[in-house]
Amino acid sequence: MATINVGIIMNGVTGRMGTNQHLIRSIAAIRKQGGVALPNGDVIMPDPILVGRQESKLKALAEANGIGRWSTNLDEALADAHNQIYFDSQTTVLRAAGVRKAIAAGKHIYCEKPTAGSLAESLELAKLARDKGIKNGVVQDKLFLPGLIKLKRLVDSGFFGRILAVRMEFGYWVFEGDWQPGQRPSWNYRKEDGGGIIVDMFAHWRYVLDNLFGDVKSVSCLGVTHIPQRVDEQGNTYDCTADDAAYATFEIEGGIIAQVNSSWAVRVNRDDLVTIHVDGTEGSAVAGLRDCKTQHRVNTPKPVWNPDIPNPFNFLEQWENVPDNQVFDNGFKIQWELFLKHVVIDTPFPWDLLEGAKGTQLSELGLQSWKERRWVDVPELTL
Template identity: 50%
Template sequence: MAEIKMGVIINGATGRMGTTQHMANLLAIAAEGGLPLANGDRLIPDLLLVGRNTGRLATLAASHGNLRYTTRLEEALAGPDQIYMDCTHTGDRPARVRQAIAAGKHIHIEKPTAPTVDEAMELARLAERAGLKHGVIQDKLFLPGFAKLLAIRQAGFFGRVLQVRIDAGSWIFDGTTQACQRPSWNYKKAQGGGLALDMMAHWRYMIDRLVAPVTGVCAVMTTAIPERLDEQGQRYTVDAEDTSHALLQIQHGAVGVITNSWATRLRRDDTMVVQIDGTEGSAVAGRHRCFTQAAADTPEAFFGASHPGGMDHHSLWQEVPDAEGPLRNPFRQCWEAFLRHVAEDAPYLPNLVEGAKAVQLADLAYRSVEEQRWMNVPELKL
């Protein structure tokens, strides 16, 4: 058994995602002796942190065992590290990823992979022509609730799927009474902001894998909160949507409804809830829990719910039990799969073409709003 170090550049290391999801999970793999490979070797991630603020980088690096760091992306890409992770702001991501591809780095990046589908496909083609491994983070199906939903789908629980509904979002404060929970660039188009661009990335791969590929989209978007305070307390005008509604046509005849808002107050079990209805049963899942109702257990609800207190609908669903063993962070599972993909050519589904599909759905949703019509979703190929 040998220990193999693999250098990973994390650009955006001091941001929330860079620190809590990417750096933390890679360090956890290293702290446990590395990732076991099929041949018995163990792969040890060796991190190089990249950011804009030298002081914050130095503090972060020192607090985690004196990790390597730099404020110069060119310096990082000139070194021997094999993998480039981009988790800083979206707007300039294509330029940074093109630099990394030119430097011969394998590409594993956050979504959305680019602001437009053309740029996203360009990155996929560049990485493929360069013979590099490439992928995008698709973490939501590793969350316990959605993993259960995927498992019962694969077991044939639903029969013929009729529809999928997604209700997601929460109230994001504008910064006047409580601090805004999202960075200000999320609300600025020029910096890659916008709810649809951010979240359609998740909805595309979730629906494609939980139901079937999306073939059409019609959308409505609004900006509910037109002014906010940024990180310095300065007021700015929001020029990106914070609310998005979409109707979807899905292969084999199913339909989809997405209601997504950063300006809604919760009266549901989770900030993100997916319901799938099929001829043989239905299931509802949040991030952690999943409930089912089989066709044989479905009550008559039309008249049963017609008077107050007539039926306790929640009690008529069965909870899907947790899988055995400890829960593993979804981002860690994404990283483990990609590290194996690089080290031993293990399969990795969410490549940059899959990332482009996510951008495509957002792009077509924006066009639907602009042109006030249904948009077809064509197949993307390298």
């Protein structure tokens, strides 16, 4: 049995998502479990180097997670042949420059989404990676959530019959920062810094809809800035220049209609922070982050509209839980393991930079639909 050490440049992991999901719950967790086992008995051991701008943060983060390498010099990290993979979880406005530089250095690319601030730039990165002949991937973490895995299981089994419609509700109340600190960074609410819920979340909704139900064909979107001012991390009040809510309808191949509400200004009265309700001719399901429940046609109640009497049904009790039937690991960690195997032994990894560009495309078209107040078609993307 051989241990295959893979150097990984992790740029931007001092941020919330980079620290918690990609470093602590993914790379550090993989190292603690002894690496990624391969079919022949070999093991891939990730060897990260943390890269960023603040030396004190990098050093503390590295020490806390048993990592011996960190640097404020990206160029030096890219010049080190030991580092085979470049990972980027910086803010959106910084990501493309880092990825472009890493491609030029011949590193395999794995990055967060949106992959860039515009579709043109996202496609440019995909073309550069293809022409360089390097392996590349984009984080599409929600596909690995237990609730969505169960939902995909239902779709693949034919449980729904013909799928009619999808209704998605996402979001929660993000505090304004005056009397309680906000749960999200202030740049999320500034368009000039790459903020906005359409740019952030439509990149997710594209791969969720595409992979579960079919290709998105058109979009109608209305964005809103419900909270006009917030207070930043330094206690300063600032104007919100980006949308904090979006109300969209998508047409999906096969005639499926998806209605998707995304909001950082909504108080939650549902089972989870995101719920996906799917209706089909044979049955329906509602999935959250971890759970999924179903109602088959033979178990569907037969209500009659009559507001003059108390409701005789307890609708919420008339659903059955989909069993786990497997052990669910952290979704970010699962995809990291898949990408590491893709790099080392060339196993398939379909979520590349072109797939990431599709998310940027849908964000741009959603913003266009909002601006022009009309339906916009989603053309096929090719390199």
